[in-house]
Amino acid sequence: MNDNDHRGLLPAGLGDLLPPDAAREARAIDVAIERFAAFGYERVKPPLVEFEESLLGGPGAALAPQTFRLMDPVSQRMMGVRPDMTVQVARIAVTRLKHEPRPLRLSYGGNVIRVRGGALKPERQFAQVGTELIGVDSAEADAEAVLLAVDALRAVGVAALTVDLNLPTLVAAVGAGLKLPAETLRRLRRALDRKDEGDVAKALAGNTKAADLFVGLQRAAGPAEAGIARLLALKLPAAAAAEAARLAEVVKLVRAADEDLPVTLDPVEYRGLEYQTGVSFSVFALTGRQELARGGRYSAGYPEDGVSEPATGFTLYMDAVLAASQAAPVRPRLFMPSGTPWREAGPWQAKGYAVVRGVAPCADPRAEARRMQCGHALVDGEAVPL
The missing domain is CATH 3.30.930.10 (Bira Bifunctional Protein; Domain 2)
Structure with a gap:
């Protein structure tokens, strides 16, 4: 060092x-x-x-x-x-x-x-x-x-x-429709983040109806069409039901545009x-x-x-x-020795080469091309592979 x-x-x-x-x-x-x-x-x-x-x-x-x-x-x-x-x-x-x-x-x-x-x-x-x-x-x-x-x-x-x-926003909309206290909703959110149905029931402290509803929301996760069917089958409060209907419409539009695109759903x-x-x-x-x-x-x-x-x-x-993503093919590099007219770079660039011009005289263009990490050297007007 x-x-x-x-x-x-x-x-x-x-x-x-x-x-x-x-x-x-x-x-x-x-x-x-x-x-x-x-x-x-x-x-x-x-x-x-x-x-x-x-x-x-x-x-x-x-x-x-x-x-x-x-x-x-x-x-x-x-x-x-x-x-x-x-x-x-x-x-x-x-x-x-x-x-x-x-x-x-x-x-x-x-x-x-x-x-x-x-x-x-x-x-x-x-x-x-x-x-x-x-x-x-x-x-x-x-x-x-x-x-x-x-x-x-x-x-x-x-x-x-x-x-x-x-x-x-669905969990909050359901909570508001059921008039759940803020602290209960906070505990519920943590339970839903853990994907734990038992913790969901505990967070709702014996409110079986609400627990069943939120467990139903959890179980709607998965492939979009099946998830939407489960979601729309739940008896959601009005504002939450409107959100679910909007999501169903988006799924329908995406599927109409791209029927093979894998789409999943996690409403919570x-x-x-x-x-x-x-x-x-x-x-x-x-x-x-x-x-x-x-x-x-x-x-x-x-x-x-x-x-x-x-x-x-x-x-x-x-x-x-x-x-x-897949890396695009690397553009081949062509070494052009010092003294080569600038205008000669254009035709080789049009063929897809990155032209690396020599800026100092060199005795061996092939060796200099290798040193400059080029795969080709311009020798007697030809791109010679190395």
Whole structure:
């Protein structure tokens, strides 16, 4: 080790993205953004840092514990480094683009950073790419978000996918309809998170009718069509029944668009979906357990100020996406010796080569090509394989 080796050390959860992975991520982001554009989504670019009250207002409040804060030396106001781009796009929609016709379709791509990583996702900085559909509250919009996420992931190179649909507000709606106390609902939520039917009964302290209903909600988890049938058969309070009917309509629309897409249902899942207000979803690769995308319905803007719009959207987690996708073929590298006219690079690049130009004379072009990790060397006007 030399005296500078320690400068390569980075904080936990942060890392350099090196060749060829950095280029691969950039290409994947471009492919996803292009798929969004093909469906009418226009790209926006919010700043990396903004004032705390706008970044952490509305749905952003759920991410306050994950936000790095700093003082702006110019305005002397507190700022936050974005932990998520959804809330920034929502801010743009209800401020800068508030007069644009609805529904408003926006896309984005960039890096976010969080205070802590998780057990399954220790990275604290990662790329997010996604869309927001703002200003409409309909099952068709919910289904569009699901189908567009699947379309983009397939375009990037993850062919075998499964979608898990959720209703994170359903438990609260049922609890409100049954007039359950807040403490009971809190204990119930913990029991449902553990998927333990016995704990559900204990949390409801002998309320057999309510326990049977929540156990029924748990048992609706599984393949979507069977789960919807079980869900609609339950005697839910009116508001909860409306949510279940909306979910059933989304399943029907997704199935009509893609009859072979595996779709599952977990109507009591809540963790990680705290600011969602309706139908939500996660997308996984069939061959892995890592979440590739997450999205769903939320209130865009600042409900605390009376400024909000219905919205739905999703985020692709590019580190997970790249881990689940097939790497594209590497572009062959052609070494072009020093002194070769610049114009000669173009025809070889048109044939698919990355041209690596020599910038100093060399005695053996083949040896120099190997040293520069090229698979070919330009010798007497020909690309000679090494």
